[in-house]
Amino acid sequence: MVDLFIWLFSFFILVALLIILVYQLICLADLEFDYINPYDSSSRINKVVLPEFILEGFLCFFYLLTGHWVMSLLCAPYLYYNVRL
Numbered sequence: 001m002v003d004l005f006i007w008l009f010s011f012f013i014l015v016a017l018l019i020i021l022v023y024q025l026i027c028l029a030d031l032e033f034d035y036i037n038p039y040d041s042s043s044r045i046n047k048v049v050l051p052e053f054i055l056e057g058f059l060c061f062f063y064l065l066t067g068h069w070v071m072s073l074l075c076a077p078y079l080y081y082n083v084r085l
Helices: 002-032 038-066 069-084
Strands: none
Touching: 002 038, 038 069
16 A cells, blocks of 8 residues: 555656646747747746656665665656756
């Protein structure tokens, strides 16, 4: 039963990450079609970059704590890329 709650929690974190990514893509599409200027687009995207990095790091750490080693290893390259940024 605990495993079910762990997977549900990680599912909702992944949904939140997908929502952040879709928001960034919408901002870039608005920029492409000249609905907003580049300064506004970059300020909107920069507001959600740090929460995205924090959520991804938390998710990888959460997988380590719960003993899901394979999922943690799958998250590691993306976490390494975010840390290098």
